[in-house]
Amino acid sequence: MLKRTSMRFVGVLLAALASVVGGLTPARAAAPQHQDQVPGFFRLKVGDLEVTSLYDGAAVFDLHWLKAETATMDGVVKALNEDPHLLDVSDTAFLVNTGKQLILVDAGSGTWFGGGAFGHLVESLRSAGYTPEEVDLVLVTHLHSDHIGGLTTRDGKRVFPNAEIYVAKSESDFWLSRETAAKAPKEVQPFFESAQAIAAPYIKAGKWHTFNGSEPIVDGVQLVSLSGHTPGHTGYEFSSKEQKILFWGDTIHAHNVQLQHPEVTVVFDIDPTAAAATRKQLLPKLAHEDVVIASPHMLFPGLGRLHEEGNGYTWAPVRFTDPWVEHASSSQQH
Numbered sequence: 167m168l169k170r171t172s173m174r175f176v177g178v179l180l181a182a183l184a185s186v187v188g189g190l191t192p193a194r195a196a197a198p199q200h201q202d203q204v205p206g207f208f209r210l211k212v213g214d215l216e217v218t219s220l221y222d223g224a225a226v227f228d229l230h231w232l233k234a235e236t237a238t239m240d241g242v243v244k245a246l247n248e249d250p251h252l253l254d255v256s257d258t259a260f261l262v263n264t265g266k267q268l269i270l271v272d273a274g275s276g277t278w279f280g281g282g283a284f285g286h287l288v289e290s291l292r293s294a295g296y297t298p299e300e301v302d303l304v305l306v307t308h309l310h311s312d313h314i315g316g317l318t319t320r321d322g323k324r325v326f327p328n329a330e331i332y333v334a335k336s337e338s339d340f341w342l343s344r345e346t347a348a349k350a351p352k353e354v355q356p357f358f359e360s361a362q363a364i365a366a367p368y369i370k371a372g373k374w375h376t377f378n379g380s381e382p383i384v385d386g387v388q389l390v391s392l393s394g395h396t397p398g399h400t401g402y403e404f405s406s407k408e409q410k411i412l413f414w415g416d417t418i419h420a421h422n423v424q425l426q427h428p429e430v431t432v433v434f435d436i437d438p439t440a441a442a443a444t445r446k447q448l449l450p451k452l453a454h455e456d457v458v459i460a461s462p463h464m465l466f467p468g469l470g471r472l473h474e475e476g477n478g479y480t481w482a483p484v485r486f487t488d489p490w491v492e493h494a495s496s497s498q499q500h
């Protein structure tokens with residue numbers, strides 16, 4: 167009995183001590199962790215265009231996918247040892263609301279690439295206030311599955327049932343040819359198979375369209391041939407009120423390497439020499455222009471500008487801002 171009383175006394179003493187240690191405030195439960203992320207979209211205004219980056223997923227670019235001279239590669243390996251996040255990449259698609267049309271540029275991986283790391287596009291699109299049914303057009307930079315996988319479900323249904331799809335004829339002819347596929351190296355075969363399966367329901371519905379390079383598809387949009395990575399790899403440059411944005415597809419994959427070394431190619435380049443030549447021609451031009459670049463594999467939201475630095479380039483991401491309420495003069499600076 168005595169023992170029980172003294173134990174109760176010790177308990178009271180300890181509780182009093184805890185309240186002193188705790189700053190004499192009543193004990194509070196720890197705030198629970200929320201374990202979710204902000205919705206996967208980011209908006210930017212370009213002239214009168216509303217551009218929305220749509221997160222599809224994030225991954226790491228494999229070191230062995232890079233092709234470079236030994237000295238450059240040694241430097242990359244050293245840099246990667248110092249920064250294990252050197253090859254972090256994203257997969258992002260972009261939505262443009264022109265006020266007349268809702269245009270998707272590329273469509274992420276869906277479930278066709280990346281072993282489950284991707285496929286958040288529709289969720290991001292809905293978070294951004296749109297539905298797949300509202301998308302009028304999809305402009306495709308090229309037919310790799312990490313850019314078109316989001317168009318079609320694994321059981322062959324169109325994710326964007328009302329959308330007309332546009333892709334360069336040379337691109338469509340290459341990947342949809344069973345003859346070309348049969349002659350391709352084994353490791354490239356899956357890209358042919360996925361491209362054909364993803365395109366099939368749109369072709370069947372009469373919604374798969376090709377262009378030769380010069381014909382107008384959308385008012386204020388210029389087609390920019392970026393051939394090399396794939397035969398019909400195409401950029402789309404939108405202009406509005408003197409402002410420009412270029413959706414450049416896979417011009418750059420591993421930005422921390424290829425902006426400093428534009429000569430570095432990747433195993434996915436169908437014509438590596440042409441891919442490097444395209445970068446050599448395009449990057450200095452973009453660095454001297456005021457043009458926003460929309461880059462699917464730059465870290466989300468994949469929107470920024472290029473600046474020259476040494477023999478290479480640096481990426482200046484766009485600021486986080488609310489472009490609809492900001493009218494201060496600072497908004498005129500870039």
Ligand SMILES: [Zn+2]
Pocket residue numbers: 308310395416434
């Ligand atoms: Zn690609």
